[in-house]
Amino acid sequence: MPEATFGVIGGGMMGEALIARLLNQKIFVPEAVIVSDPQTARREVLHHTYGVQTTDSNQAVMDGAKTVLLAIKPQVLTEVAKNLKTPARETPPLLLSILAGTTLTRLQEAFPGWAVVRAMPNTPATVGVGVTALAVGESVSEGQRSQARQIFTSVGTVVEVPESQMDAVTALSGSGPGYLALVVEALADGGVAVGLPRAVALELAIATVRGTGELLHQGDLHPAVLKDRVTSPGGTTIAGIAALEAGGLRSALMAAVRAAYSRSKELGQS
Numbered sequence: 520m521p522e523a524t525f526g527v528i529g530g531g532m533m534g535e536a537l538i539a540r541l542l543n544q545k546i547f548v549p550e551a552v553i554v555s556d557p558q559t560a561r562r563e564v565l566h567h568t569y570g571v572q573t574t575d576s577n578q579a580v581m582d583g584a585k586t587v588l589l590a591i592k593p594q595v596l597t598e599v600a601k602n603l604k605t606p607a608r609e610t611p612p613l614l615l616s617i618l619a620g621t622t623l624t625r626l627q628e629a630f631p632g633w634a635v636v637r638a639m640p641n642t643p644a645t646v647g648v649g650v651t652a653l654a655v656g657e658s659v660s661e662g663q664r665s666q667a668r669q670i671f672t673s674v675g676t677v678v679e680v681p682e683s684q685m686d687a688v689t690a691l692s693g694s695g696p697g698y699l700a701l702v703v704e705a706l707a708d709g710g711v712a713v714g715l716p717r718a719v720a721l722e723l724a725i726a727t728v729r730g731t732g733e734l735l736h737q738g739d740l741h742p743a744v745l746k747d748r749v750t751s752p753g754g755t756t757i758a759g760i761a762a763l764e765a766g767g768l769r770s771a772l773m774a775a776v777r778a779a780y781s782r783s784k785e786l787g788q789s
């Protein structure tokens with residue numbers, strides 16, 4: 520087996536999304552990637568689709584790779600860590616964890632001697648347009664920090680935050696796709712209410728949310744500037760916005776983020 524430089528423990532949805540993009544962008548070559556997963560069928564899919572090495576041994580990943588992505592569910596971390604020996608290395612290898620709610624302290628205990636980065640990607644990462652927040656552990660070198668940024672940039676935008684802000688990140692960008700799915704569905708319902716066929720209404724709603732995000736991003740526009748630009752005096756958009764304000768859209772979205780933040784803190788303590 521050639522030496523692997525990048526290992527993945529847990530070849531599920533997120534693990535695969537990262538592998539696919541990292542290979543596509545030639546950040547790693549397939550022979551340099553090793554993935555462990557308990558399911559034979561899953562390993563076969565990953566090997567045949569991407570040409571990566573696969574194994575049922577998490578230890579093989581730990582022993583070989585210089586950088587390891589931990590992409591298992593948080594509930595199995597204790598079990599996984601219990602069965603791993605952390606190899607002694609001259610320079611501490613890099614562990615990137617995407618486990619929701621799992622702190623740097625907990626990861627450091629589970630992987631003694633490793634440099635640890637905690638990452639919170641969101642679901643659009645699976646199609647390359649996610650946003651990932653990184654909280655970087657104390658022993659992470661500058662080179663490892665930029666490697667972590669490069670790896671998560673393969674699936675979208677990257678921001679760095681202090682670990683104390685991870686619950687807030689979870690409440691906004693982590694849960695945000697769920698909030699926006701509701702917005703899209705409601706817009707489509709509105710379209711149907713005023714006579715559009717369901718499929719057309721849904722296509723319009725999705726394209727509008729997508730295009731507006733892109734316009735704000737590419738144009739580097741403040742949302743208030745865009746809102747002012749699209750509201751002509753006595754026009755249709757200001758009539759719609761008045762209805763949204765009467766319905767409390769802004770306060771509902773702010774309350775959603777606050778509720779998710781409290782829940783994330785609660786889950787972190789349980």
Ligand SMILES: NC(=O)c1ccc[n+]([C@@H]2O[C@H](COP(=O)([O-])OP(=O)(O)OC[C@H]3O[C@@H](n4cnc5c(N)ncnc54)[C@H](OP(=O)(O)O)[C@@H]3O)[C@@H](O)[C@H]2O)c1
Nearest residue numbers: 529530531532533556590591592593617618619640641642
């Ligand atoms: N999906 C998202 O949008 C998202 C966003 C942010 C963070 N995350 C985090 O990303 C992590 C992975 O999420 P996911 O959606 O990719 O989950 P997933 O699809 O269930 O992937 C987890 C993979 O790990 C495998 N696994 C289970 N036990 C294992 C073990 N002992 N050793 C090695 N692999 C094992 C699972 O196999 P089995 O199926 O056989 O159990 C599965 O293939 C989670 O911690 C989650 O909190 C996900």
